[in-house]
Amino acid sequence: xxxxxxxxxxxxxxxxxxxxxxxxxxxxxxxxxxxxxxxxxxxxxxxxxxxxxxxxxxxxxxxxxxxxxxxxxxxxxxxxxxxxxxxxxxxxxxxxxxxxxxxxxxxxxxxxxxxxxxxxxxxxxxxxxxxxxxxxxxxxxxxxxxxxxxxxxxxxxxxxxxxxxxxxxxxxxxxxxxxxxxxxxxxxxxxxxxxxxxxxxxxxxxxxxxxxxxxxxxxxxxxxxxxxxxxxxxxxxxxxxxxxxxxxxxxxxxxxxxxxxxxxxxxxxxxxxxxxxxxxxxxxxxxxxxxxxxxxxxxxxxxxxxxxxxxxxxxxxxxxxxxxxxxxxxxxxxxxxxxxxxxxxxxxxxxxxxxxxxxxxxxxxxxxxxxxxxxxxxxxxxxx
Ligand code: GDP
Ligand code: MN
Numbered sequence: 001x002x003x004x005x006x007x008x009x010x011x012x013x014x015x016x017x018x019x020x021x022x023x024x025x026x027x028x029x030x031x032x033x034x035x036x037x038x039x040x041x042x043x044x045x046x047x048x049x050x051x052x053x054x055x056x057x058x059x060x061x062x063x064x065x066x067x068x069x070x071x072x073x074x075x076x077x078x079x080x081x082x083x084x085x086x087x088x089x090x091x092x093x094x095x096x097x098x099x100x101x102x103x104x105x106x107x108x109x110x111x112x113x114x115x116x117x118x119x120x121x122x123x124x125x126x127x128x129x130x131x132x133x134x135x136x137x138x139x140x141x142x143x144x145x146x147x148x149x150x151x152x153x154x155x156x157x158x159x160x161x162x163x164x165x166x167x168x169x170x171x172x173x174x175x176x177x178x179x180x181x182x183x184x185x186x187x188x189x190x191x192x193x194x195x196x197x198x199x200x201x202x203x204x205x206x207x208x209x210x211x212x213x214x215x216x217x218x219x220x221x222x223x224x225x226x227x228x229x230x231x232x233x234x235x236x237x238x239x240x241x242x243x244x245x246x247x248x249x250x251x252x253x254x255x256x257x258x259x260x261x262x263x264x265x266x267x268x269x270x271x272x273x274x275x276x277x278x279x280x281x282x283x284x285x286x287x288x289x290x291x292x293x294x295x296x297x298x299x300x301x302x303x304x305x306x307x308x309x310x311x312x313x314x315x316x317x318x319x320x321x322x323x324x325x326x327x328x329x330x331x332x333x334x335x336x337x338x339x340x341x342x343x344x345x346x347x348x349x350x351x352x353x354x355x356x357x358x359x360x361x362x363x364x365x366x367x368x369x370x371x372x373x374x375x376x377x378x379x380x381x382x383x384x
Contacts, residue, residue: 012183055083080092119149284304315344331344
């Protein structure tokens with residue numbers, strides 16, 4: 001789950017990471033008042049679950065309370081479109097107003113999990129700031145990665161190694177080691193999946209300050225971090241993903257036009273490959289799970305067909321604990337409840353596949369039952 005910058009900074013501060021003074025505001029007047037408290041000059045930053053705000057006009061250094069209020073008025077209540085959002089952007093309901101930072105250098109620092117290495121990894125670069133994606137693509141040698149052995153944990157030598165790669169002097173290196181230690185403690189104690197500080201600022205006086213902060217939490221660990229649950233801002237999330245989440249369906253919206261419903265993540269990946277092989281692109285990843293119910297299948301079906309980008313639907317089910325007749329009944333009942341315009345292609349195999357096909361064929365709803373996965377792929381290419 002993503003959280004806002006101001007929430008991330010509160011977590012970072014509680015682990016001893018230095019962040020600029022400031023507060024969040026929901027109205028232009030509040031933004032002006034906070035700027036006043038901070039001494040006039042301030043940085044006003046749109047709070048959205050997306051990066052790329054700087055380039056999209058979502059961050060401004062203002063000279064006084066009036067300009068802070070005016071800039072906040074322009075942002076609040078609107079949508080911010082950045083390189084990391086869709087074309088509609090995401091709503092701006094709050095802005096963070098902070099003391100301006102005197103920037104001598106912008107560093108990049110993040111911690112995430114490297115699945116292939118089965119270990120947390122620290123990623124750092126002296127070339128921080130807004131162009132980090134380009135650096136990663138064109139000058140990967142400017143980026144340092146150091147893994148943390150999960151059995152041994154963070155050790156001071158790791159901090160010294162990263163500090164050396166960043167070209168910090170001895171005094172800064174010590175401060176950096178302490179900051180990185182705090183970051184890794186936050187990462188592991190809060191079960192986070194990512195912390196990214198870009199930029200980590202070296203100030204004119206040589207101090208280190210986290211001028212930005214992005215945190216992703218691990219939803220599978222929320223049961224032991226109830227405090228993190230309170231940080232959810234559902235308005236920032238894709239509306240269909242939100243509904244799916246509430247109904248216990250694994251759903252991720254994608255760019256293509258073929259909606260798909262599958263049981264099991266591996267089969268979902270294979271189905272998306274098959275769709276790509278016939279020249280189409282999946283509109284979503286959707287896994288009803290190995291033990292789904294008729295109701296869950298029906299809910300999943302409704303979520304798929306309510307997406308205006310979906311022009312065809314491919315349902316690919318391997319009946320096991322979730323039987324094919326249960327899936328078929330779920331499809332039929334959902335189909336009758338909602339207005340379905342997209343052609344539906346179903347491939348079923350495994351437990352009660354014949355019963356499932358019989359239910360679909362005798363239901364009177366418009367579905368094409370495919371003989372196998374190749375036939376399903378051919379039908380995706382032909383129909384519609
Ligand atoms: P992002 O673009 O969404 O990652 O937002 P950031 O918080 O990283 O802000 C974008 C850029 O704004 C940073 O790279 C800085 O160059 C600039 N910026 C952010 N905070 C300050 C500040 O306090 N003072 C100054 N001068 N620039 C800032
Ligand atoms: Mn940033």
